[in-house]
Amino acid sequence: MKMELIFIPSPAASHLMATVEMAERLLDESSHLSITVIIISFNSKTTTSMIAASNTRLRYEVISGENQPTELTATDSHVQNLKPLVKNVVAKLLEPTRPDSPRLAGFVVDMYCTCMIDVANELGVPSYLFYTSNAGFRGLLLHMQFMYDSAEENKYDMSELEDSDAELVVPKWFSFFRTQARRFRETKGILVNTVDELEPHALKFLSNGDSDTTPPAYSVGPVLHLENDARDASTEILEWLDEQPASSVVFLCFGSMGGFSEEQAREIATALEASDHRFLWSLRCASQNVIKEPPREFSNLEEILPQGFIDRMKARGKKPAIGGFISHGGWNSTLESLWFGVPTAIWPLYAEQKFNAFEMVEELGLSVEIRKYWRGDLLLGRKEMELVTAEEIERGIRVLMEQGSDLRKRVKKVSEKCHVALMESGSSRIALQKFVKDITDNIA
Secondary structure, three states: OOEEEEEEOOOOHHHHHHHHHHHHHHHHHOOOEEEEEEEEOOOOHHHHHHHHOOOOOEEEEEEOOOOOOOOOOOOOHHHHHOHHHHHHHHHHHOOOOOOOOOEEEEEEEEOOOHHHHHHHHHHOOOEEEEEOOOHHHHHHHHHHHHHHHHHHOOOOOOHHHOOOOOOOOOOOOHHHHHHHHHHHOOOOOEEEOOOOOOOHHHHHHHHHOOOOOOOOEEEOOOOOOOOOOHHHOOHHHHHHHHOOOOOOEEEEEOOOOOOEOHHHHHHHHHHHHHHOOEEEEOOOEOOOOOOOOOOEOOOOHHHHOOOOHHHHHOOOOOOOOEEEEEEOOOHHHHHHHHHOOOOEEEOOOOOOHHHHHHHHHHHOOOEEEOOOOOOOOHHHOHHHOOOOOHHHHHHHHHHHOOOOOHHHHHHHHHHHHHHHHOOOOOHHHHHHHHHHHHHHHHHO
């Protein structure tokens, strides 16, 4: 039986590319399956190249509303307005007069496109979720939502907490994620970008569930888009990296929205110089409001970095040899570092990255601590961010780059497990095969 899945990713580049990789893996797993990825357009060159790559089994359809969104504004209300367009696209794809028309097996929606579950319901097909973050954070969201809703309905005994001295500050984003978690529970299953061997406790919690409405989790990671595009890389940088000793370079990169104030950039520069390590640093100026505009390049690095820094660092600061990665802790970046066996020091800036830092440092022991507690969120504005001192950063770099450390050995072991998970009979391959069987059973 020919089956068609409809994928609806968030337009954020990291979500979009992970969705494409996930779709390709599913097609490799089942010859009876075809997939259409409905892309919410935001004038991306990536979108253009994808459309050109459409084929009979993997198609790309682009939709856009009246107002072109950015990566960050293409959520919630904007996505809600696109539901009629999605329904029209699906209707055309499944035109009954087509002799090769497959049977619609369901929707696979992004964690930020859960309103599209309504369209699947209208069409009478199941919904599934592709969760691009980790199992631990997903479990936290589901459990917080379960406790909150149960307490509201007097189904959860909170008496043991009545005399607690602890005071928890509820994040501003809680109401959004609570609503999101409720929608998660409406799906038939959740594809999670993780590995059984990486997050066994979180996955055990999800499999047991805190209620009978917890959907099954399929740990199918690591889902990574690892194709290199030479056009996006500087030849000078790549040549420099090739000349460096193994594991000698610190790489600093903070994702598509990561940027720093001039004062923070100077602290980082001071730490790098004092650490005496080679480095490759992707440095951008933080936006005053990252929701409205992305980070930008500093207009004059000599003005904001310590005096003479660029001249002194010319022999040290450009290319593997990558021995350590200072990252914002986005889950894609974290999985990539584990895949290549490179230890990280996590500097969380926004979204769930503080949770990722806690899990990687405290629970799994796979990352270096720069600071124990983090305040501020870049999505709330640059002024919200606390200054991290050069001393803290330098200390993190020295621990990160220590050769032969227990951390480096643990990361290498997990890297091997990640590779095995994607092999025949590996845990992630088995989970993917189970997902294909379940979507078939759910429409039988």
